Every structure is written in structure tokens, then in C-alpha cells.
Amino acid sequence: MPTLTTERVYNFSAGPAVLPLPVLEEAQRDLICLPGAGASVLEISHRSKEFISILESAKQGIIELLGVPDTHDVLFLQGGARLQFSMIPMNLLRGTGRPAHYLVTGSWGKLAFDEARREGDATAIWDGQATNYDRLPDPFEYEIDNRATYLYFTSNETIQGVEFETEPASPVPLVCDASSDFLSRPVDVSRYGILYACAQKNAGPAGVTVVVIRKDLLRPADENLPGYLQYRSHADNDSMYNTPPTFAIYLLNLVARWLRDEIGGLDSMQDRNRTKARLLYEVIDNSHGFYQGHARADCRSLMNVTFRLPDEQLEGLFVKGAAARQMTGLKGHRSVGGIRASIYNAMPLAGVEALRDYMRDFAGEHAKR
Numbered sequence: 001m002p003t004l005t006t007e008r009v010y011n012f013s014a015g016p017a018v019l020p021l022p023v024l025e026e027a028q029r030d031l032i033c034l035p036g037a038g039a040s041v042l043e044i045s046h047r048s049k050e051f052i053s054i055l056e057s058a059k060q061g062i063i064e065l066l067g068v069p070d071t072h073d074v075l076f077l078q079g080g081a082r083l084q085f086s087m088i089p090m091n092l093l094r095g096t097g098r099p100a101h102y103l104v105t106g107s108w109g110k111l112a113f114d115e116a117r118r119e120g121d122a123t124a125i126w127d128g129q130a131t132n133y134d135r136l137p138d139p140f141e142y143e144i145d146n147r148a149t150y151l152y153f154t155s156n157e158t159i160q161g162v163e164f165e166t167e168p169a170s171p172v173p174l175v176c177d178a179s180s181d182f183l184s185r186p187v188d189v190s191r192y193g194i195l196y197a198c199a200q201k202n203a204g205p206a207g208v209t210v211v212v213i214r215k216d217l218l219r220p221a222d223e224n225l226p227g228y229l230q231y232r233s234h235a236d237n238d239s240m241y242n243t244p245p246t247f248a249i250y251l252l253n254l255v256a257r258w259l260r261d262e263i264g265g266l267d268s269m270q271d272r273n274r275t276k277a278r279l280l281y282e283v284i285d286n287s288h289g290f291y292q293g294h295a296r297a298d299c300r301s302l303m304n305v306t307f308r309l310p311d312e313q314l315e316g317l318f319v320k321g322a323a324a325r326q327m328t329g330l331k332g333h334r335s336v337g338g339i340r341a342s343i344y345n346a347m348p349l350a351g352v353e354a355l356r357d358y359m360r361d362f363a364g365e366h367a368k369r
């Protein structure tokens, strides 16, 4: 384990997670004095022209990367993804007298569903708990009521490592928690009522949550909702209803620029992510059962690769040996166990190759012949 070293490791943490090195370097360069501002971005008013131009640029960056149409607005909120678990049903369900539908494909979806039940008639029309969320539903396994106010799903379940390749078809507005695969690939935003993500997995640091919302959903059914909890308040004030998380938005802007200028957009990001994930899944599939993937092969995440070893002692040894090779953050979530390698946008190919080589070596050394 590197303790007193200043060397960067390959960081496979699920979140907060690795950020692009050029982004960190730029932030470091400009931390004391943002060019033109005469002070750090940490020290200036959110109403200053310098900060307003950063916020506008971050918003424009998201709009361009995702191709957000005019029908939708982009908001920068606080409270993490967890506040969205409540804000969504508060704004879209409470006071409607209609149901909301949830596809529960993992731990995060389950938590979101539990919050929605406090606000109204929320139903889990599919729940993968019986097989510890190792797969996604086939469309014939659930039925969507046309009266539902929305259909909620989690595009990538960070803990179990299952990911929708495309959004489910739905006659009612789709609401998606994309926290752990936001900006990892192109998305047809016009199909969504709300697409949201906390930044600290794939888009920036903790502290800001991006909410892409169809404008006709901004107004809540229940006008008595506290002002802060209404999407409308934030939209009407250009995400400055109160002091926004300025530094987090600044970094998000740098990440969006990195995706545009250095990666070349989301198509190219998706290609890279596919290549990276394939390297690890190939080792799992060719290990003769030494590595057991958690997710069913047709539901595998490109972001969080989850797998077990033959026993917990070997898993402990695996994590320790990885740390000795400067690879950290690999211990799986306690509800799944085993190993989780989070290989978000900013994880370089070289990091994944290092892990792949280590996995091969480790299996070679420890698999029973």
C-alpha cells in the first residue's frame, strides 16, 4: 500500500473515483489564480462574470456532448443522487393520484424505490433481488400502466455491475439514474423525462448532481413543496437558486472539455470503454471458473466489473497483491463480495491492462490444476 508516496496509483474506486490527469493538472495550475479573475475559483462570487461563464460553459458542454434538445433543461443541484431519489417522486408523483413504476435492478434502484413509496403509489414492476441483481429484465417480464407518471430505472447498477445497453421502451416518461455511466456513451435524451447523475463517479468530484429534465416536468403537481425541492426553482434561477457548488461545477466543466477536446466525444469514449471492459471480461471468461463474474454475461457493465474468486481468503490476497502493484480500490461492495474494478472514463487503458495482466498472473499462480 503506498503510504507516504506522491506517486499516483491506478485507482479502481467506485466513487469518488479517478479523474482525468489533465483536468487535475489544469485545476492545480489555476487554483491560486484563475486567469482573468485575480483570485481562485474557490474565492470568487457565484454571481461574478467569471463564474457565470464557467457555469454556462459546463452546461453547454453537457448539452453538446449529449445532444440535449431544446425541450430539455440542464440543472446543477446538490444533495447527491440520493436527494433525487426523493425529489423525483416529490415533484412527479406526489399529489397526482397516479402510480409510478420502478424497475429495480440493484441496490441503488431499491433505495430509490423505497424513497418513492413515501411520496405516493410507487410500484416495483420488476425486482431482480431473487438472484442478487445479477441480470436485467426482459421486456415481457413486466407491464407498464399507461397511467403511470413515470418509469424509473438505473442505467448502471454500480454495486452489482449490471448495465442497460439502451433504455427500456416506455409509453410514459422515462426517469433514469445514470450516476455511474453518465457521459460514458451517447444517449438519446429526447426519450427521457429526467436523466440524472451525481458527478463523483464519471463526471467530476462529489458535490454536484446533473439533472437533465424535460421542461414540461419542471412544475410540480403539489405547489406546496418547499421551494428548494422544486425543480422549477432551480430552472428559473439558472441553477443559482442558492449558492451552487462552484468548485465542483468548475471541475465538471473541465471534464466536459476533456471529453470533447481530448477524447473526441461520447462515441469515441464508448469505443474506449468497450475496449477496456472487454480486456477484463475476457480474463474472467477464460479463467476456467477461477474468476466468476457476478453479472450475467448479457447484462455486464462497462463501468463496474464485479467478480468472485474461489474463496474469501484468495480475494483478500488478490486485493493485497494488487495494492503492491499500485492498484487500489478493488474490494467489492459487502452486499456482493469479491472484487469490483471500476473502470470509468478517466481510467486509462494502461491501468486496465495492468489489472488484466495481474489477474492472469494471479490465476496462474493460484488456480488448482
Ligand SMILES: *Cc1c(COP(=O)(O)O)cnc(C)c1O
Binding pocket: 015, 079, 080, 081, 082, 083, 108, 154, 156, 157, 158, 177, 178, 179, 180, 198, 201
Ligand atoms: C453512487 C450512486 C448513488 C449515490 O450517490 P450520492 O451522490 O452518494 O447520493 C446513486 N445511484 C448510483 C447508480 C450510484 O452509483
